[in-house]
Amino acid sequence: MTSEQPHRPNDPPRDPDLPRSQPASSRRRRRAAAAGRVAAARAEPIETEPGANGPDGAARLDQAGIEGTGGDEGSGDETAFYRFSAFLGLAAAAVLAAAVVTYSTAGSLTKQTVALLIVAAVLATLYITPRAGELAAVLRTRPARQGGNVTIASVAFIGLLIVINWLANRHSPQWDLTALRKYSLAPQTVQILDGLTQDVKVTAFFPSRQEDSFTRGTKDLLRLYARRSPHIKLEFIDPEVNPGAAQQFGIKSYPITIFQQGDRKEQTTGLTEQDFTSALLKVTRPTQKKVYFLQGHQERDPDSAQPNGYNSAAQALKREGYVVDKLSLLATGNRVPDDAAAVIIAGLRAPLLDPEKQALEDYLNNRGGHLLVLAEPRTDLDGLNDLLAKWYVKVDDDIVIDPGRSYPGDPLTPAPIPQTGHRISSSLPDLLLPGARSVTILPGAGAEFAIAPLLKSTDRAWGETDFSGAPAKYDEGVDVKGPVTFAVAINQSEPTPTFSPGVTPTPTPAAGESKPKGRLVVVGNAEFASNTYFGQVLGNSDFFVNSVDWLTEEESLISIRAQPQEEPPIVLTSQSSVLVLYTTVFFIPLAVLLAGGIVWWQRR
Numbered sequence: 001m002t003s004e005q006p007h008r009p010n011d012p013p014r015d016p017d018l019p020r021s022q023p024a025s026s027r028r029r030r031r032a033a034a035a036g037r038v039a040a041a042r043a044e045p046i047e048t049e050p051g052a053n054g055p056d057g058a059a060r061l062d063q064a065g066i067e068g069t070g071g072d073e074g075s076g077d078e079t080a081f082y083r084f085s086a087f088l089g090l091a092a093a094a095v096l097a098a099a100v101v102t103y104s105t106a107g108s109l110t111k112q113t114v115a116l117l118i119v120a121a122v123l124a125t126l127y128i129t130p131r132a133g134e135l136a137a138v139l140r141t142r143p144a145r146q147g148g149n150v151t152i153a154s155v156a157f158i159g160l161l162i163v164i165n166w167l168a169n170r171h172s173p174q175w176d177l178t179a180l181r182k183y184s185l186a187p188q189t190v191q192i193l194d195g196l197t198q199d200v201k202v203t204a205f206f207p208s209r210q211e212d213s214f215t216r217g218t219k220d221l222l223r224l225y226a227r228r229s230p231h232i233k234l235e236f237i238d239p240e241v242n243p244g245a246a247q248q249f250g251i252k253s254y255p256i257t258i259f260q261q262g263d264r265k266e267q268t269t270g271l272t273e274q275d276f277t278s279a280l281l282k283v284t285r286p287t288q289k290k291v292y293f294l295q296g297h298q299e300r301d302p303d304s305a306q307p308n309g310y311n312s313a314a315q316a317l318k319r320e321g322y323v324v325d326k327l328s329l330l331a332t333g334n335r336v337p338d339d340a341a342a343v344i345i346a347g348l349r350a351p352l353l354d355p356e357k358q359a360l361e362d363y364l365n366n367r368g369g370h371l372l373v374l375a376e377p378r379t380d381l382d383g384l385n386d387l388l389a390k391w392y393v394k395v396d397d398d399i400v401i402d403p404g405r406s407y408p409g410d411p412l413t414p415a416p417i418p419q420t421g422h423r424i425s426s427s428l429p430d431l432l433l434p435g436a437r438s439v440t441i442l443p444g445a446g447a448e449f450a451i452a453p454l455l456k457s458t459d460r461a462w463g464e465t466d467f468s469g470a471p472a473k474y475d476e477g478v479d480v481k482g483p484v485t486f487a488v489a490i491n492q493s494e495p496t497p498t499f500s501p502g503v504t505p506t507p508t509p510a511a512g513e514s515k516p517k518g519r520l521v522v523v524g525n526a527e528f529a530s531n532t533y534f535g536q537v538l539g540n541s542d543f544f545v546n547s548v549d550w551l552t553e554e555e556s557l558i559s560i561r562a563q564p565q566e567e568p569p570i571v572l573t574s575q576s577s578v579l580v581l582y583t584t585v586f587f588i589p590l591a592v593l594l595a596g597g598i599v600w601w602q603r604r
Helices: 024-043 055-106 111-139 142-170 187-194 213-228 243-248 273-284 311-319 354-366 382-389 538-551 574-603
Strands: 200-205 232-237 256-261 264-268 290-294 323-327 340-346 370-374 393-395 399-401 410-414 439-441 449-456 462-464 485-492 519-523
Touching: 055 111, 111 142, 187 213, 187 273, 200 213, 200 273, 213 232, 213 273, 256 273, 264 273, 273 311, 311 323, 311 538, 340 354, 340 538, 354 370, 354 382, 370 538, 382 393, 393 519, 399 410, 439 485, 449 519, 485 538, 519 538
Parallel strands: 200 232, 290 323, 290 340, 340 370, 370 519
Antiparallel strands: 200 256, 256 264, 393 439, 399 462, 449 485, 485 519
């Protein structure tokens, strides 16, 4: 029993002769009958015109048959070429792939690559020609038009990216957000590059087979040199791909970088900014100045790699382009060599002999010499202080204690405050002077001497003079009251003529008659430049090398130098330690509690 369905208003009218409900078999029979009527209609013969069965009709049929036969032959030729062009399309794709491989291998657009591209274009044209109608019909469809718009927009966007990438390569701004400026050139390197007036060719031999992240970083570092100065002409050569170039330069091991300017050439196997800047300095400076370390009085040894040795300091001077040598005045006939750009007295422990003291006085006062004095604690410097007194300075017999600014837990290792009034110390980072003595500027220095303090202590410091082992404390009138001076720089200049009544005026030297002017740097500490502290504390190495640069009148080299890639240890002064303690333990927790209390009070 079937239930009748109600008639909806929008339903078509039902045939009254048909029952209200028909089974599925009846519907299938009706569809089959309709299909049969359509097939019968298609099978009916085509009516011909009157007389078509006569001779004229036969002729017309024969002519039509001939024309039809000819059309079938043309259609067959077109179908054969259409099928053949499909193989031409595959050949075009293969030739285009071969062109891409050839370009990638050669690295440039060679004649072979151009020829392959032309052949691929011809084959592609033969493939498209028989399909021109199909392509035209497809392009006229609505999806094709929409796809064309999308394609045009995509091509425009890709073109914009290419232009932006090209501009970024030509003018690429960089921001180094690291704390130690790892991905930026050091100020000294920038200063040297900006001062170049002639081209320097830099040839770097780096094998691509052994390239790793460190090598890629080194290449990027050299590119920073070339980007900074247009006078740097950089070229990378793979010695395995181009062995002829390696043989031309006599390269037997790599990686190696060669700096050339004119006939001068300097090569380095190092991969750090220190190595590259050192090689650049050596190749761009026409002459190398010589720095002597005085020996024979138990001074620090520039060749010693022991913790108290000065090998690290000597190597730093060599990277600056100096020639480092030892000096024994007894061996040179008590005369400082004429090629001495500066003499360093590092930690003198035995007294100077009178002829040696006279030789240093003659070098400093009469020959315009340059002297760097680094004093050891608790050593007799009477003979040396006699020499320094003529320059209105002396090294006190004490040890500075600075509770206000020192290495944490060790007030005998003060962290002095660099003074901004001199080129040597104007841009120094923090440094440490373990076991330092104070340096006193004597009164009475006239205009002939320009004396500038370089390093000072805090007000809480003092120079302890009691070495009996008793607890250290400041004794009024006995100890040196802070702030004390650790280092001074003195520059000798022309004396100012005097015009006091009754006094004979000081004659002004005629042109060409003025004697060379000396320079002197005195530091109440020698341990800061030892191997133990030289590379560990950033400011120590800069202070030492800056002092030598100023003494040798190479002020253009005074700056903050590139540091090794290793992370240096964090050196906290006592003030910094207290600040960290109070900030992390008190201030931050109190701020959180205060913010919570304010929120609670507002919601209450």
